[in-house]
Amino acid sequence: MNSYGVVGNPIQHSLSPLIHHLFAEQTNQTLRYQRILAPRDRLEYVLNQFQAQGGKGLNITLPFKQQAFQLVDRLSERACFTASINTIQFNEDGSRFGDNTDGVGLIRDLALHHHFSLLGKRILLLGAGGAVRGVLHAILQEQPEEVVIVNRTESKAIELVKTINVCSRVRVCALHALKELLFDVVINGTSASLMGDMIRLPKTCLQNAFCYEMVYGKGMTPFLRAAVDAGAAYCTDGLGMLIEQAAESFYIWHGIRLDTMPVYTKIIPSYFNMLRIT
Numbered sequence: 001m002n003s004y005g006v007v008g009n010p011i012q013h014s015l016s017p018l019i020h021h022l023f024a025e026q027t028n029q030t031l032r033y034q035r036i037l038a039p040r041d042r043l044e045y046v047l048n049q050f051q052a053q054g055g056k057g058l059n060i061t062l063p064f065k066q067q068a069f070q071l072v073d074r075l076s077e078r079a080c081f082t083a084s085i086n087t088i089q090f091n092e093d094g095s096r097f098g099d100n101t102d103g104v105g106l107i108r109d110l111a112l113h114h115h116f117s118l119l120g121k122r123i124l125l126l127g128a129g130g131a132v133r134g135v136l137h138a139i140l141q142e143q144p145e146e147v148v149i150v151n152r153t154e155s156k157a158i159e160l161v162k163t164i165n166v167c168s169r170v171r172v173c174a175l176h177a178l179k180e181l182l183f184d185v186v187i188n189g190t191s192a193s194l195m196g197d198m199i200r201l202p203k204t205c206l207q208n209a210f211c212y213e214m215v216y217g218k219g220m221t222p223f224l225r226a227a228v229d230a231g232a233a234y235c236t237d238g239l240g241m242l243i244e245q246a247a248e249s250f251y252i253w254h255g256i257r258l259d260t261m262p263v264y265t266k267i268i269p270s271y272f273n274m275l276r277i278t
């Protein structure tokens with residue numbers, strides 16, 4: 001039986017095994033998909049072991065996406081842009097192909113499950129870690145009017161914009177300078193919600209905005225609560241993104257494009273996922 005998995009640290013919370021087994025069931029595949037906990041300094045060893053045992057593909061999650069980028073032979077164009085990967089395909093000839101499906105996952109979730117387009121929108125993107133790195137390229141391809149990035153550590157946002165050489169429609173902003181600004185979309189790409197925390201935004205940033213929390217399965221996070229309190233137009237968490245990025249990995253490994261709706265509707269009731277406000 002072909003073997004797949006997701007490598008991270010921590011990893012026990014991951015829904016990827018459930019999602020990939022549901023995809024496999026839907027397409028009559030038999031496969032094994034397991035969670036793999038890698039010590040923070042042993043990613044290369046874990047990849048080598050998995051490949052030596054005949055493993056076919058891996059998803060890579062926090063905190064290894066940038067490190068894994070260095071450990072493959074060939075990369076997709078979008079992975080080159082993001083300098084981080086979340087998917088590895090192990091080929092028959094022993095080579096490794098790396099891709100990043102987070103960006104396409106976000107855009108498909110917005111389009112398919114929320115019927116929302118970023119075209120011409122003013123976007124506030126919170127964070128400057130792997131998640132924001134992974135989605136920025138895909139967001140820009142949707143031709144928003146502007147993307148403003150705010151991060152707790154501003155220097156990291158400046159460095160991110162510099163290293164991935166994005167266009168003039170992206171700029172970094174200090175938190176205190178947000179008071180004057182209004183947005184159509186606010187995307188929380190920080191991990192602050194995992195600690196019950198958030199970047200404290202002026203209410204005006206969230207008011208009437210489409211608010212997207214990349215963290216999933218945490219119910220009403222501080223970010224979503226602030227969005228509701230400020231009068232956001234629409235709020236959702238990132239479960240749909242998780243499913244869509246997984247579907248793109250599934251396509252890379254199996255060459256099968258899935259209808260994700262059956263999996264989405266199966267998983268979604270167990271989460272306080274969507275909260276339509278208006």
Ligand SMILES: NC(=O)c1ccc[n+]([C@@H]2O[C@H](COP(=O)([O-])OP(=O)(O)OC[C@H]3O[C@@H](n4cnc5c(N)ncnc54)[C@H](OP(=O)(O)O)[C@@H]3O)[C@@H](O)[C@H]2O)c1
Nearest residue numbers: 127128129130131152153189190191192197214238241242
């Ligand atoms: N739904 C999905 O499919 C999906 C996909 C990818 C990621 N995610 C989620 O996105 C989140 C971020 O992942 P990542 O890979 O970018 O993590 P990361 O590389 O570790 O980056 C973490 C980011 O969060 C910020 N942050 C952490 N704690 C904070 C706090 N208390 N207050 C304000 N900012 C804080 C960090 O700011 P500093 O730079 O100042 O440290 C940094 O910008 C994770 O929770 C992950 O679960 C979801």
